[in-house]
Amino acid sequence: MGRKVTVATCALNQWALDFEGNLHRILRSIEIAKNKGARYRLGPELEICGYGCWDHYYESDTLLHSLEVLKALLESPVTQDIICDVGMPVMHRNVRYNCRVIFLNRRILLIRPKTALANQANYRELRWFTPWARSRQTEEHLLPRTLQDVTNQDTVPFGDAVLATWDTCVGSEICEELWTPHSPHIDMGLDGVEIFTNASGSHHVLRKAHTRVDLVTMATTKNGGIYLLANQKGCDGDRLYYDGCAMVAMNGSVFAQGAQFSLDDVEVLTATLDLEDVRSYRAEISSRNLAASRVSPYPRVKVDFALSCSEDLLQPVSAPVQWRYHSPEEEISLGPACWLWDFLRRSRQAGFFLPLSGGLDSAACACVVYSMCRQVCQAVASGNEEVLADVRVILDQSSYTPQDPRELCGRLLTTCYMASENSSQETCRRARELAGQIGSHHVGLSIDPAVRAVLGIFSLVTGKSPVFAAQGGSSRENLALQNVQARIRMVIAYLFAQLSLWSRGARGGLLVLGTTNVDESLLGYLTKYDCSSADINPIGGVSKTDLRAFVQFCMERFQLPALQGILSAPATAELEPLANGQVSQTDEEDMGLTYVELSIFGRLRKTAKAGPYSMFCKLLNMWTNTCTPRQVAEKVKRFFSKYSMNRHKMTTLTPAYHAENYSPDDNRFDLRPFLYNAAWPWQFQRIDTQVLQLEWKAQQDLDDLD
Template sequence: MGRTVTVATCALNQWALDFDGNLARILKSIEIAKQKGARYRLRPELEICGYGCSDHYYESDTLLHSFQVLAKLLESPATQDIICDVGMPVMHKNVRYNCRVIFLNKRILLIRPKMILANAGNYRELRWFTPWSRTRHVEEYFLPRMIQEVTGQEYVSFGDAVLSTKDTCLGSEICEELWAPNSPHIEMGLDGVEIFTNSSGSYHVLRKAHTRVELVNSATAKNGGIYVLANQKGCDGDRLYYDGCAMISVNGDTVSQGSQFSLDDVEVLTATVDLEDVRSYRAEISSRNLAASKVNPYPRVKVNFALSSSDDILSFPICLPSPRKDKICFCKKTCHNFFFLLAVKGGFLLPLSGGMDSSATACIVYSMCHQVCLAIMNGNQDVLDDVRRVANDETYTPKDPREFCGRVFTTCYMASENSSQETHNRAKLLAEQIGSYHINLNIDRAVKAIIGIFSVVMGKSPRFHVHGGNHRENLALQNVQARIRLVLAYLFAQLSLWARGIPGGLLVLGSANVDESLRGYLTKYDCSSADINPIGGISKTDLRSFLQYCLENFQLTTLRIILSAPPTAELEPLTHGQVSQTDEADMGMTYAELSVFGKLRKIAKAGPYSMFCKLITLWREICTPRQVASKVKHFFRMYSVNRHKMTVLTPAYHAEDYSPDDNRFDLRPFLYNTTWSWQFRCIDNQVSRNEFLFGIKAYVMGRTHSQCVFRDKMR
């Protein structure tokens, strides 16, 4: 005899302080959930006001408007006969909490405050909220008058409790609580909670989705149960991308999983599951049952409502475990952000150099065009409306990604006397294959005019190194070219559509990867500075993988040549018409090494000495300790010299956990004593000690070998 329940979770594209839009999306998700037969609906963390309000959480307006939206939800016919679980900030006894408000039929059942706050990386929850520290404790919360008028309640339960319906028991977690070593679901499961729900605001980092899926499944693998996770989607007005990927898991297996990246503002996922599966799964785990018999009970809020529809037969098809999803190519992650920017602007302009980085940015835009066409083909009217607004054509319906790309994307190859014919050809061919409107121009006249002004004023003309100039002259001449490209990029972004008789302007895209930013291998205020940098949080290694993906899936054959070409800035004179300058030679380190340095510096929290100690083991097959020391010292010297550039880093989608994004994700200083004298001396001492010990060992081994030879001869 089965007891089935249908639960719904969702991924919503909520925006900070967009109370009208957030309310509309919440109501739409409830209506869809009810149409699918759900009796419980879960939503993302802080969905009413938007997760990314930041210091707006300090404002009383944010609390007020959140309660006003809650009143609208309570009054709406859409929220009747379904348990609704919404996220919003709540002030209790003058302390601000990140809460979930759970209600049914115009009555609030429980306000559950978050108990473990996220406060690492890009999260700052302890800045705005206080964790609820009283486990298994509830208090009376005095409701605002606007809510009292709707519910007829003066007080409701506030704290760490679970809901006991007619047929099951539900317990709540909020985002970070799933990731903590002492997750509440452990004790709740032992106390008989069968359905765990998690309202999440988990932003995307490359390879993080797999970890999240594993955490959800492991939450019920040992203890049994149904785990329902909702997540924010979209960018929420910040550099982060919340990737959705709502899911439902039963007894350690995924039974339903939503799309990770989608242009749909509202995505609702439902599953019909059998509570008896949970009970039978738990029945045979004797260690679990022994622990459950001794657990401290949770306060229970009794709810006169049943999630199941029948006690005798299974009235709905039961969801079975679904195959685990492989990781999705990261190109899709920025498309939602791109499409929003596209909807409020006329399109994008990209300085396309013919190299790997700018080509990857171009391919991301092309991928967006693919997704837009696919969404429209699947009937997404909101996307079609935005496209028609951008195109200034109420009848326009894009069907071909290349044609749509030509409408919204302008690429520009800015040649100089130091540019090669190879990069010119690569840029031209890639633009043709993706369909962008392509411009070729030469910057030499502008560069010579700037240098001419300096020469007239100062009476001296700088020269490149190959022409007898020193390092300062050489670097200044390179930087002039780079900065001229920024000026021209913005000029063409503002006026190129005007010159073509098209209304609107373009957003300028940058293309400096996370490894170059970490090393500081970019010119401050050059064309790495832009309105947005789609690849600013992505490593060179992952960009290479992405271009390979585009080559295989979009048939962009030019990428094969781009992938095989050495990265170069092309800012120094050519040698016999060929590129002599390469990025890795300029940087004094490879991109692969940079990625390792970045992970150790940020993720492993390694300073110069501890990084050296880790690398002499990691690289023992390819480098001597003295070579490792040289590489580590060079990295930290250049990192500290160039750290100031991160203060003006172009806003970029956060995709890598070693991003050096200053004052947002990476809170290290931007002014350093660049000698690192103490740290480097410790490294040198360790190198000397290692070499001394190695010499002793070699000497001993040599003597031992000689003695063995002598004994053999004597025998």
């Protein structure tokens, strides 16, 4: 006889401190789950207050308002006759915990605190929360009086326990616990738990989905069982984009896959699965059963409720699905675009302003906005009323319905080519053609009068007039003349962002988009407070290598032939005088390193935790066929010298979509100093000594051959 259960998991676009909106989305998800026949509903981590509250977790208001939302959920008729599993911060005996609150029919069944906190990379959970350290133990939690009046309970179980319903046993994991070496689901499964839930606040990084799916499927491959994963989605008010990917798995196979990138604020997945399939799967794994006979039991909270129906023989069960992964190029086209949409609609600005240089980075940024417009049109066409309402508010047009991405892009994106006497006709043409093909409102202007005016002030005060190196000037003059052009572009960008819609008789202002990639930021190959200084940067966490592949993808997928010329052109800042009308300056020559090399340096510095000497040692083997030890040493020393001299620029980086684990954004992610001894005397001496030893050994080997 089968025991079929219908369970629901969610991906919700929650917003930090948006208690009213978060409550509305939670109730909608519960209502959808019930309408689909689910009797257990799982939501994302800290969904009541929004995951990214950061230091707002210290505030008593955050705890108070979370309790108020919980009270509203308990009182709502929507939450009746379904087990609801919601996330919120809870203060227990003056200690703040990241918790799941599980309730049924106005009674709290269990408050389950997180046992392993995420405290690496972008995560600082140990700053705000304490992990529950008492494995398989609970104690009584005294409810505040406002909840006692609703639940008719003075105290509820608080701690590491599982739920025992009439027909099965359910255990909770919270995000990071799935990633730990000895996850709770291992012992819970050995103790007879058949349904595992995981509420996550897991952000998007390129190529990360594979790891997440592998962890879930492997959890049920070794131990059997049903696994539900819920996740936050959207921009929670910061640099991170939470990419959904809610899923339901059983016995090593996926039975429901949620969207990784979507403009839907509420997504609910359900699956109907047979508990007998779990039991038969486990029955033949003798090693698992032997381990189960020795496991320490979990406290069980008995629940007077069944997840299965008594008359379920004819109820169809869900079939396995093949997980569909996005390529990195697709991830760049979708993730940053969804992030931009959240920023735009929540800031209530009227669009974006993009300095479009005719180069790869600004073209990639334009393509992200165009991809956003495509997703908005698709969402509206599929009947998403919330997206349609947001578009109408943003554009202040109550009857407008977007249908064509190019037409919508013309309303939301203003691009501007800011020429100087050092700009080439080719970049001007490429920018104009791309703007025409994506439909942006395009402006062309010259910054030369502004540059001359600023230099005139300097000359009037000092009596000196700087000239470029090509005209006999010093390196200081050359750099200053480049920087003044770049900074004037930033001033003009903000002026046009604030007033260009006013000049066209439209309401609102525009968000300025930055276009610096993660590799340029890493080396500091940018002018501080130039047009890389913007409101937000959708490509600031993406490598040049990935951006090039993304632009190639956009050329083919979106039919944008203007991108072909941009792809084939050398990367250049165009801040130095032209030579016979042709570009004389390229990025890689200026940096002394290639963008491919910069990506490698970035990953070794951040992900591999390599300092100058260990990076040199690693690259000796990696580049053994292309570089001599001395060449490797020179590249490493050049990188660290430039990186440390320019590290101060990282303190002013535009908030950027976080897509790479070697992002140098020091505001939240890369906690390193910004004042260094840029000579690195001790470290570089160790490298030089090693180079001499290697060269001596190589010479000895040659002498032996002779």
